Amino acid sequence: MAKPSRGKVYLVGAGPGAADLLTLRAARVLAEADVVFHDALVHPEVLALASRAERIAVGKRCGRHSTAQRFINKRLVDAAAKHRTVVRLKGGDPMLFGRAQEELDALRAAGIDVEVVPGITAALAAAADLGVSLTRRGASRNVVFATPRVGDGEPTSDWASVVAHADTAAIYMGAGEAAAITAALLARGTPSGLPVVAVENASLPGSRRWFTTLGALPRLAEKAFRGPVVLLLGEVFADAARREPAYADLLRRVAAHLLRA
Amino acid sequence: MAKPSRGKVYLVGAGPGAADLLTLRAARVLAEADVVFHDALVHPEVLALASRAERIAVGKRCGRHSTAQRFINKRLVDAAAKHRTVVRLKGGDPMLFGRAQEELDALRAAGIDVEVVPGITAALAAAADLGVSLTRRGASRNVVFATPRVGDGEPTSDWASVVAHADTAAIYMGAGEAAAITAALLARGTPSGLPVVAVENASLPGSRRWFTTLGALPRLAEKAFRGPVVLLLGEVFADAARREPAYADLLRRVAAHLLRA
DSSP: OOOOOOOEEEEEEOBSSOGGGSBHHHHHHHHHOSEEEEOTTSOHHHHTTOTTSEEEEOOOSSSOOHHHHHHHHHHHHHHHHHOSEEEEEESBOTTSSSOHHHHHHHHHHTTOOEEEEOOOOHHHHHHHHHTOOSOBTTTBSEEEEEOSOOOTTOOOOOHHHHHHHSSEEEESSOGGGHHHHHHHHHHTTOOTTOEEEEEESTTSTTOEEEEEETTTHHHHHHHSOOSOEEEEEEGGGHHHHHHOHHHHHHHHHHHHHHHHO | OOOOOOOEEEEEEOBSSOGGGSBHHHHHHHHHOSEEEEOTTSOHHHHTTOTTSEEEEOOOSSSOOHHHHHHHHHHHHHHHHHOSEEEEEESBOTTSSSOHHHHHHHHHHTTOEEEEEOOOOHHHHHHHHHTOOSOBTTTBSEEEEEOSOOOTTOOOOOHHHHHHHSSEEEESSOGGGHHHHHHHHHHTTOOTTOEEEEEESTTSTTOEEEEEETTTHHHHHHHSOOSOEEEEEEGGGHHHHHHOHHHHHHHHHHHHHHHHO
């Protein structure tokens, strides 16, 4: 008896949001897909590229439980037995904060062919939007991509030490933990006046940005953010911040407060 | 008198090499370009997408002098006075080790409209090729992108401390300085047995990879590398290394050496 024909699974980076920031390869794979399992955060215009596929939302990137992840793994394995081209579409790049390893391991254990298609990650889209290079001669020779979030039962690794040592940092999934981020970095000697840019919905038409400082971040985060936010930290953002009227205003208010104290 | 019509300059990420890892937006901008100034490392298939443009090579990414950079800045400003769509095409992503800030500043100072189109950076393409996620629950919650190279007259920032603190690291432009990288990281307490993967020409058909350890990296680098290499460091590569026969062989030889000593 012939073995049942097996499909191939593609873990595809959907990029930061804008459909035209998908790679050509990702667009081709989506166009060929029979079924697409996608994060809730993937933009509808990106999903529309999978014109002939069944599209199945399987939860968002952060905050999902491991039981949900095991269920996704099982659905991917099952789909590969039934379809030729299965796509697992993840926001940003699959290999950065995408929980890709668990899916790769499950698919390999089941003997299924798997390929990863990279995507533009949110921090690089945000830097492009801002027109600020994350590295700069004489000012920044390294960039860390970090998250303060940890999974259930996982020890908190010392993300704050890495960020405090880096020239530039991008913090993912940190918008809801701004107070903890500021406290942890101040405790490691990072100056309160370090420039911070919060970019919400990078690359999308409704994208918003706030120029602030590490010390002022928690108050901003309390009232401002609505969508997914990447936090960019570093001296490389000082020039761009000075061009921003709202930031100049913040500095004036901080100075006035200090004079009153 | 009417002002001379001014063009727009696009700083475009060419991605890691493979033409289909360009974004859809980058492909569109290249197709519309009147003139393209490109790094020497950009793949011919990517350049071919700029079918109607004059294509001008302006040196490679690393090792070029600041006079050359000033000359590139001037050529971009001059081209924007003559053409509608000017593209500056850079390997990988423009905002990571691409010297983009100097070009952005020069163009803004000349009052020229400029837009950045992000690209897939080499480390993410390498991770996709390897099928290894750079982050992993319980093992890696942060990734640093660093380079040991500094410009003329620039103080050496402590890149090694950042890398030593990070869960996972990608080192760019480090292939020629493997001995210095190993020495600096060992001095900061990084274990000699830390898994290292060197990926040459990530995403291209002739791509090669070597699974090694931090301690064994200098000997490998002396004899093996020919093209651009990204070095990936971290425990997340241990499983992939164990699947690689050549690495298992290396471990056997190290063990035999230790038994003899």
